[in-house]
Amino acid sequence: MTQKIDEHKIEEIRSNSDIVNVISDYMHLTKRGRNWFGLCPFHQEQSPSFSVSEDKQIFHCFGCGAGGNVITFVMDIEQVPFPEAVSKLGERVGITVDVAPREQQVSTPEAQLQRRMKEAHQIAADYYHHMLMHTEDGEVALQYLESRGFTEALIEEYQIGYALPAWDGLTNLLTARGLDLQEAAQSGLIVQREQDGSCFDRFRGRVMFPIRDEQGKTIAFSGRILNKDANEAKYMNSPESPIFHKSDVFFNLDKARATIRKHHHIIIMEGFMDVLAAVRAGISNAVATMGTSLTPQHVTKLKRLVQQVTICYDGDGAGWDAAKRAGEQLHDAKLKVNVAVLPDKMDPDDYVQQHGGSAFKEHVMDKTHPYIAFVKMHARRGKNFQFDNDKMQYVQEVLELLVHNTSPLERDLYIRQLAEETTLSEDAIAATLRQKEADEARRTKRQYSEERYSPVVVTMQTKLNATDRAERRLLSHMLHNVDVVERVQRSDMPSPFIHDVFTAVYIRLIGFYEQHDKPDFQRFLEQLEDVELRKIALESAIIERDPDHGDQEVTDCLQYLNKQRLLRKMEQKQQLAIEAEKMNDIMKAVTLAEEVRKLRIAYASM
Numbered sequence: 194m195t196q197k198i199d200e201h202k203i204e205e206i207r208s209n210s211d212i213v214n215v216i217s218d219y220m221h222l223t224k225r226g227r228n229w230f231g232l233c234p235f236h237q238e239q240s241p242s243f244s245v246s247e248d249k250q251i252f253h254c255f256g257c258g259a260g261g262n263v264i265t266f267v268m269d270i271e272q273v274p275f276p277e278a279v280s281k282l283g284e285r286v287g288i289t290v291d292v293a294p295r296e297q298q299v300s301t302p303e304a305q306l307q308r309r310m311k312e313a314h315q316i317a318a319d320y321y322h323h324m325l326m327h328t329e330d331g332e333v334a335l336q337y338l339e340s341r342g343f344t345e346a347l348i349e350e351y352q353i354g355y356a357l358p359a360w361d362g363l364t365n366l367l368t369a370r371g372l373d374l375q376e377a378a379q380s381g382l383i384v385q386r387e388q389d390g391s392c393f394d395r396f397r398g399r400v401m402f403p404i405r406d407e408q409g410k411t412i413a414f415s416g417r418i419l420n421k422d423a424n425e426a427k428y429m430n431s432p433e434s435p436i437f438h439k440s441d442v443f444f445n446l447d448k449a450r451a452t453i454r455k456h457h458h459i460i461i462m463e464g465f466m467d468v469l470a471a472v473r474a475g476i477s478n479a480v481a482t483m484g485t486s487l488t489p490q491h492v493t494k495l496k497r498l499v500q501q502v503t504i505c506y507d508g509d510g511a512g513w514d515a516a517k518r519a520g521e522q523l524h525d526a527k528l529k530v531n532v533a534v535l536p537d538k539m540d541p542d543d544y545v546q547q548h549g550g551s552a553f554k555e556h557v558m559d560k561t562h563p564y565i566a567f568v569k570m571h572a573r574r575g576k577n578f579q580f581d582n583d584k585m586q587y588v589q590e591v592l593e594l595l596v597h598n599t600s601p602l603e604r605d606l607y608i609r610q611l612a613e614e615t616t617l618s619e620d621a622i623a624a625t626l627r628q629k630e631a632d633e634a635r636r637t638k639r640q641y642s643e644e645r646y647s648p649v650v651v652t653m654q655t656k657l658n659a660t661d662r663a664e665r666r667l668l669s670h671m672l673h674n675v676d677v678v679e680r681v682q683r684s685d686m687p688s689p690f691i692h693d694v695f696t697a698v699y700i701r702l703i704g705f706y707e708q709h710d711k712p713d714f715q716r717f718l719e720q721l722e723d724v725e726l727r728k729i730a731l732e733s734a735i736i737e738r739d740p741d742h743g744d745q746e747v748t749d750c751l752q753y754l755n756k757q758r759l760l761r762k763m764e765q766k767q768q769l770a771i772e773a774e775k776m777n778d779i780m781k782a783v784t785l786a787e788e789v790r791k792l793r794i795a796y797a798s799m
């Protein structure tokens with residue numbers, strides 16, 4: 194901790210930030226009994242073991258042991274140090290905290306590199322935006338945007354810009370600002386020539402759309418070519434870089450998050466231009482992948498945020514196929530999926546352009562199809578039911594889907610529908626489905642038995658032995674009662690704990706009590722910068738204590754741990770004695786044996 198924020202301010206911000214509320218900004222939580230549950234954002238899991246206690250204002254994951262309070266949650270999820278986490282939370286509740294710029298806080302070289310790259314991207318975004326808005330050269334690009342329905346407010350909000358058709362505009366600017374050109378090249382902003390190491394602008398003569406991460410920091414660009422005759426791609430994206438990973442980025446997630454949270458619903462689109470069209474139509478919960486199809490990382494991210502997803506892809510054949518694949522992934526992840534279908538091979542951008550925003554809302558977004566209905570439409574495309582082959586093919590494709598995740602009721606319904614549509618008998622269709630289910634069951638059974646021997650199981654928490662339990666219980670008393678720490682300090686033992694991590698927490702707790710005269714578990718957690726130490730402190734804090742027999746419990750723990758320590762010492766000395774004997778160092782061996790004898794007597798009298 195390098196920075197002092199007024200303690201009262203921290204307390205005020207913490208007490209005004211409800212933990213359930215804050216965590217809900219990042220993931221979907223469901224209430225079960227007294228607590229809230231969700232999929233842990235700190236490890237990969239299929240069923241929720243991440244719990245949030247509204248009463249205690251803490252979170253804890255039973256899968257990976259992550260835990261803490263509202264401030265440490267923000268530290269962990271945003272990967273920011275304490276002052277910045279407090280400041281972010283302060284922003285939410287309208288309390289301003291001044292923190293020093295990030296460069297004085299981040300520590301690892303990778304984090305510093307990423308910060309510099311994001312800064313360079315911000316400089317570039319400002320530069321492109323200025324070129325668009327305030328120069329004569331930018332006018333042609335501005336006209337293009339206006340013709341596509343972009344208002345000035347939208348251009349401002351998304352910081353859209355223009356890269357001049359020159360080779361060195363940005364390169365010169367970055368040089369003048371003293372930035373490392375090699376890093377700028379590594380981040381994709383400019384290109385370095387192999388021959389002489391000289392650099393030139395990657396984006397030239399393009400309308401520039403900044404791509405931001407979830408924190409709203411620019412991490413990449415997509416540039417649309419203005420000159421239609423050019424032999425270049427219409428859109429060009431930044432390459433993969435230390436700050437831009439296409440497989441887990443969603444365009445617009447930073448701005449869409451508030452609406453997504455409010456409606457528990459997200460719309461995914463194929464391109465960022467579609468998202469901007471949706472924004473023009475007044476839809477603010479749409480995001481887009483960046484030039485990739487939906488990846489497992491995307492699905493995990495979506496699953497943490499919502500339970501309901503609408504896919505709105507292009508209306509052409511490729512778009513339909515992509516929607517079916519994305520839908521299948523989301524459906525398998527147990528999300529509720531709807532598909533919006535666009536007419537006449539249009540994409541959302543074309544549609545809003547031609548028919549306007551309200552038509553898009555009314556005729557497309559309000560008339561979505563449940564995923565299974567969409568799959569049927571998809572399977573039906575290009576088939577002629579006058580041919581038996583087409584009919585059979587259709588039934589097979591739809592049944593393929595019914596095998597996964599459908600209730601018996603749904604199955605009945607769809608079997609009946611299929612029979613009506615194809616005039617095949619219900620019995621025959623049901624028999625085909627049973628066959629498919631049997632195949633599927635055999636497959637998953639095999640998969641399951643393979644999984645059982647894979648090391649994935651390691652995510653389960655290790656079982657605690659008696660020493661672990663005693664350490665946790667003792668620390669728990671210390672966290673809730675200053676007297677316990679004082680009592681241990683008065684005795685002359687350096688640390689009552691066996692394991693170093695507990696000693697580390699203990700030493701920090703002594704320091705804490707020197708500054709704060711009463712226990713404040715929340716405040717203490719926040720001061721632990723090390724996640725491992727925080728885990729230990731949290732796990733200890735939440736175990737049961739018997740407040741009526743606190744003293745007795747502390748005495749028991751101390752005694753037990755003392756005995757354990759003695760036992761360990763004895764074993765060590767014994768080992769050394771054996772080694773000394775082997776080395777023919779008889780004097781040493783005798784001395785050690787005598788020490789062991791004394792320890793044994795001490796142990797027996799405990």
Ligand SMILES: [Zn+2]
Nearest residue numbers: 233236254257
């Ligand atoms: Zn976890």
